Amino acid sequence: MTESVAIVGSGLIGRAWAMIFARAGWDVRLFDAAAGVAEDAVPLCAEGLRTLAENGLCPDPVGAARRIRAAANLADALQGVTFVQENGPERLDVKRSLFAELDAQAPQDAIIASSSSAIRCSLFTENLPGRARCLIGHPVNPPHLIPLVEISGASWTAPDVLTRARAVYERIGQVPITVLKEIEGFILNRLQGALLAEAFRLASEGYVTPQDLDKTVSDGLGLRWSFMGPFETIELNAPGGIADYCARYTGFYKNLAADPAPPSVYEAPATEAIMANWQAPADLPARMNRRDARLAALRAHKASQKD
Numbered sequence: 001m002t003e004s005v006a007i008v009g010s011g012l013i014g015r016a017w018a019m020i021f022a023r024a025g026w027d028v029r030l031f032d033a034a035a036g037v038a039e040d041a042v043p044l045c046a047e048g049l050r051t052l053a054e055n056g057l058c059p060d061p062v063g064a065a066r067r068i069r070a071a072a073n074l075a076d077a078l079q080g081v082t083f084v085q086e087n088g089p090e091r092l093d094v095k096r097s098l099f100a101e102l103d104a105q106a107p108q109d110a111i112i113a114s115s116s117s118a119i120r121c122s123l124f125t126e127n128l129p130g131r132a133r134c135l136i137g138h139p140v141n142p143p144h145l146i147p148l149v150e151i152s153g154a155s156w157t158a159p160d161v162l163t164r165a166r167a168v169y170e171r172i173g174q175v176p177i178t179v180l181k182e183i184e185g186f187i188l189n190r191l192q193g194a195l196l197a198e199a200f201r202l203a204s205e206g207y208v209t210p211q212d213l214d215k216t217v218s219d220g221l222g223l224r225w226s227f228m229g230p231f232e233t234i235e236l237n238a239p240g241g242i243a244d245y246c247a248r249y250t251g252f253y254k255n256l257a258a259d260p261a262p263p264s265v266y267e268a269p270a271t272e273a274i275m276a277n278w279q280a281p282a283d284l285p286a287r288m289n290r291r292d293a294r295l296a297a298l299r300a301h302k303a304s305q306k307d
Helices: 012-023 037-054 061-066 074-078 092-105 159-171 188-204 210-225 230-236 241-257 270-276 284-306
Strands: 004-008 027-031 068-070 083-086 111-114 134-139 148-153 175-179
Touching: 004 012, 004 074, 012 027, 012 037, 012 061, 012 068, 012 083, 012 134, 027 037, 027 074, 037 061, 037 068, 061 068, 074 092, 083 092, 092 111, 111 159, 134 159, 148 159, 159 175, 188 210, 188 270, 210 230, 210 284, 230 241
Parallel strands: 004 027, 004 083, 027 068, 083 111, 111 134, 148 175
Antiparallel strands: 134 148
16 A cells, blocks of 8 residues: 655755655655645656656656646645655744644654754644644755655654654665754754854864865765764774774864864854955866765675675
């Protein structure tokens, strides 16, 4: 039996979710509170699926597109679905109002997930009768190309709901991770924020140009991080693994942690200093080709190190 999903909010993120679920064989109902948005999203999804197919990421774009339709109203979108992916505005008042509607109208066994990138689940589900089935399913933009999904529940989210949601995201080809305790920013944005703050500081205080800092990530850290995380990286960077790495470099990292970048790095004059020296690179296609060759060699090197 084909499963159905309601995509509530049909902007960029909603359309990406529609393509992901449809590509995986689900029937997709698109809904948006703004008139005409869901209807306009259907051909845009079809176009996106064709682009995915051209790059080997969708085996049947025509069939997938047929599984996406615009719902006449919210009740129509929710009828008989087993999963709801909400993509409304990133505002707490909107989330509270919308989740109250979703909880009241969605089938009782349907999971209700929010794509929120910053608002914790507990802040807008506490007073809902069905709060145990609500959670965050935060994607990385663009979700149809970057598969990570952060699953974060409130203290009252049922454990089996978290397990079921993770299984759904895996079945549709995404890569879910579970946030074990609620925290602002979840996991990805906290990691990104730590790197970004230090990047702003180093560039604004004149240690490096913005362009060379970007190269440090894209042609340095980013190459490794594209297929292995920080713990796996440091395990391979010391003969004795993670424990050996910590013994060797703990002093250095303690010094760095004692002097973190302050919040002011995101304000003038720091931001003005960066913008005054910023030039967007124009050689993206060539850099992508070099990246693919390097990644293949890096994967082979990693495999040999483990052997």
